[in-house]
Amino acid sequence: MKELEIGIIGFGTVGAGVADCLLKNGEVIAKRTGVKPVIKRIADLDLERDRGVKVPDGVLTTDAMEAIESCEVIVELVGGTTFAKTIILEALKRGKPVVTANKALLAKYGEELFAAAEKSGADIFYEASVGGGIPIIKSLREGLVGNRINRIYGILNGTCNYILTRMERDQADFREVLADAQKLGYAEANPSLDVDGFDTAHKATIAASLAYGNWFGMDPVYVEGITGITLDEIKLTKELGYKIKLLAIIKQNEGNVEIRVHPTLIPKHSMLARVDDVFNAVLVNGDFVDDALFYGRGAGRNATASAVVADITDVCLNLTAGSSRRIPGFVAGNLYKKVLPIDNVWSRYYLSLQVADEPGVLAKITNILAACNISISSVVQKERKGEENVTLVILTHLCEEKNMKAAIVEINALAEVRNNVKFIRIEDL
Numbered sequence: 001m002k003e004l005e006i007g008i009i010g011f012g013t014v015g016a017g018v019a020d021c022l023l024k025n026g027e028v029i030a031k032r033t034g035v036k037p038v039i040k041r042i043a044d045l046d047l048e049r050d051r052g053v054k055v056p057d058g059v060l061t062t063d064a065m066e067a068i069e070s071c072e073v074i075v076e077l078v079g080g081t082t083f084a085k086t087i088i089l090e091a092l093k094r095g096k097p098v099v100t101a102n103k104a105l106l107a108k109y110g111e112e113l114f115a116a117a118e119k120s121g122a123d124i125f126y127e128a129s130v131g132g133g134i135p136i137i138k139s140l141r142e143g144l145v146g147n148r149i150n151r152i153y154g155i156l157n158g159t160c161n162y163i164l165t166r167m168e169r170d171q172a173d174f175r176e177v178l179a180d181a182q183k184l185g186y187a188e189a190n191p192s193l194d195v196d197g198f199d200t201a202h203k204a205t206i207a208a209s210l211a212y213g214n215w216f217g218m219d220p221v222y223v224e225g226i227t228g229i230t231l232d233e234i235k236l237t238k239e240l241g242y243k244i245k246l247l248a249i250i251k252q253n254e255g256n257v258e259i260r261v262h263p264t265l266i267p268k269h270s271m272l273a274r275v276d277d278v279f280n281a282v283l284v285n286g287d288f289v290d291d292a293l294f295y296g297r298g299a300g301r302n303a304t305a306s307a308v309v310a311d312i313t314d315v316c317l318n319l320t321a322g323s324s325r326r327i328p329g330f331v332a333g334n335l336y337k338k339v340l341p342i343d344n345v346w347s348r349y350y351l352s353l354q355v356a357d358e359p360g361v362l363a364k365i366t367n368i369l370a371a372c373n374i375s376i377s378s379v380v381q382k383e384r385k386g387e388e389n390v391t392l393v394i395l396t397h398l399c400e401e402k403n404m405k406a407a408i409v410e411i412n413a414l415a416e417v418r419n420n421v422k423f424i425r426i427e428d429l
Contacts, residue, residue, distance in 0.1 A: 147286030
């Protein structure tokens with residue numbers, strides 16, 4: 001039976017998971033595919049820490065370059081965007097295929113890395129970079145290749161989904177739930193990459209580039225996190241039949257593309273609204289397949305390792321069959337022109353504000369919205385006995401974001417408005 005030598009660079013949580021999976025399930029892979037991936041080198045600066053995985057003698061090394069030179073397939077799991085980039089480019093220069101889980105690196109340098117892969121004739125595989133154990137990359141690249149992708153909605157960050165779920169379920173505020181998430185290991189000590197939306201945005205630009213053929217990068221992606229979501233908003237939107245999710249939204253729009261990440265109201269009866277805690281899900285709509293939902297664990301040692309090992313197996317099959325670049329990781333199609341700025345996106349909106357409980361206030365607000373070409377879907381007034389102010393909640397029909405922002409500036413300037421308008425975009429799915 002053919003064996004192929006694997007070099008793993010980075011022996012952290014995911015690297016240890018990949019090694020564990022290959023050692024435990026290598027024979028299963030061999031029986032299913034006729035080729036057995038064998039770990040030849042694992043490179044890491046720290047060789048003393050116990051990872052809970054016993055690897056064969058002579059496999060561990062501190063020399064990443066020796067691993068690149070001596071192995072047939074290179075698995076980059078060091079993270080970051082500097083040394084990881086060097087590793088991948090060095091492997092590709094030698095014509096060796098690369099497997100990576102590095103979403104930040106791909107989002108920032110994807111165009112350069114795929115150009116290097118094209119020049120070398122080698123492959124980059126990156127299933128684990130989006131959705132952890134959910135096979136969304138392979139599905140977009142292969143399973144849905146016969147479709148024009150109309151839109152993708154993704155819950156792609158387990159930390160944020162856990163926080164929003166707990167806020168709703170336990171009626172707890174953001175800071176309290178974040179502290180719990182950190183204690184449980186769901187959130188980092190510095191959680192900004194997650195809660196500010198950038199982890200989701202990295203994944204969104206990768207998925208969008210697969211769906212639409214251009215490597216868009218991060219610069220045109222609109223990103224907004226969940227730090228401004230309050231318990232009051234959770235309660236009010238639930239009463240209206242919605243749940244708040246941090247959503248990656250990817251759409252084709254008359255020759256252009258939308259790529260945006262922000263808190264979004266979605267109907268609470270929808271499939272995505274039922275995705276709670278640390279789980280991820282991606283809803284893809286294609287012109288022939290219609291809706292397809294992918295659900296599972298989006299992070300963690302074993303789920304991510306599963307995706308990495310699936311890529312390793314694909315690479316081994318390609319090499320064994322002599323079919324390098326059988327299915328390239330990314331092919332530029334130039335199908336779409338540009339990413340729409342957020343100001344030119346059309347959406348429905350949820351608005352909430354505190355106003356003086358006086359005659360004529362609502363009329364002033366609705367007149368401003370009408371003057372900005374914004375049509376109202378519904379208005380709810382939440383009064384509190386004995387208080388001078390009331391909460392107004394307004395849902396709108398579709399309008400252009402720049403008009404909404406102009407209206408909010410005027411509404412905030414009204415003497416009767418006691419706080420700045422809070423707004424959240426709505427997707428009816």
